[in-house]
Amino acid sequence: MQENNTPIHSLSHDLSTLVDDPDRGTLKLQDVIEQLGSRGFGLLLLLFSFPSALPVPAPGYSIPFGALLLLLGFQLLLQRRTPWFPMFMLNWSIPTAKARNTLHRSARFFAMLERIVKPRYLWTTCSWLRPLxxxxxxxxAFLMLFPIPLTNTLPAIVIFCCGVGMSERDGLFTLAALALGILAVMLYATIIAVLLFYGADALAWLTG
Structure with missing residues (x-):
């Protein structure tokens, strides 16, 4: 079931609509959420998980962005249609010209992304999948809050893939991301069980 009957545009198209508005001097987080609606979840998941999803994660982002991702996850769990943030965060803004330049520099990434993902399996936008x-x-996101080696990258990759699937309305990609997430949960559950069973010896082996 599709969320609405509006035309399905790519994420880059909708972002371009925002940054190419000549009357908009600054771009607020609230503007992005209003433009993208429920797809704002996907974009924010993508942006907040990206630094920790890199092969060499950028330091210092996992805990603050993990907290924001946890907030977004709870909202999906509660089936909110659009992301919610406190007003002081909604007023966060950057100059539109800077946002435009950033989007243009990212054009190659979006072009590659949109060759892989596309609107399909729109029945996955129905309400029963959002809590999952x-x-x-x-x-x-909870795993990202712990500054333990090797615990940030895989969870961030899972969230990043979920964000890509949601923002581009690619149900197949979203389902693949959720399957990866379930495998990740099983992996970490196994690691925790090993640590509980073998204690300090297992921790020393895992951390090298």
């Missing part, structure tokens, strides 16, 4: 997505995002 929220549960996976919450679990992965």
């Amino acid at each position: 997505s929220g549960g996976i995002v919450c679990t992965m």
Whole structure:
């Protein structure tokens, strides 16, 4: 079931609509959420998980962004249609010209992304799947809050893939991301069980 009957545009198209508005001097987080609606979840999941999803994660982002991702995950779990943030965060803004330049520099990435993902399996936008997505995002974001080696990258990749699937309305990609998330939960559950059973010896082996 599709969420609405509006034309399905790519994420880059909708973002371009925002940054190419000549009357908009600054771009607020609230503007992005209003433009993208429920797809704002996907974009924010993508942006907040990206630094920790890199092969060499950018330091210092996992805990603050993990907390924001946990907030977004809870909202998906509660089936909110659009992301909610406190007013002081909604007023966060950057100059539109800077946002435009950033989007243009990212054009190659979006072009590659949109060759892989596309609107399909739109029945996955129905309400029963959103709590599952929220549960996976919450679990992965919770793992990101712990500054333990090797615990940030995989959860961030799962959230990043969920964000890509949601923002581009690619149900197949979203389902694949959720499957990866379930495998990640099983992996970390196994690691925790090993640590509980073998104690300090297992921790020393895992950390090298």
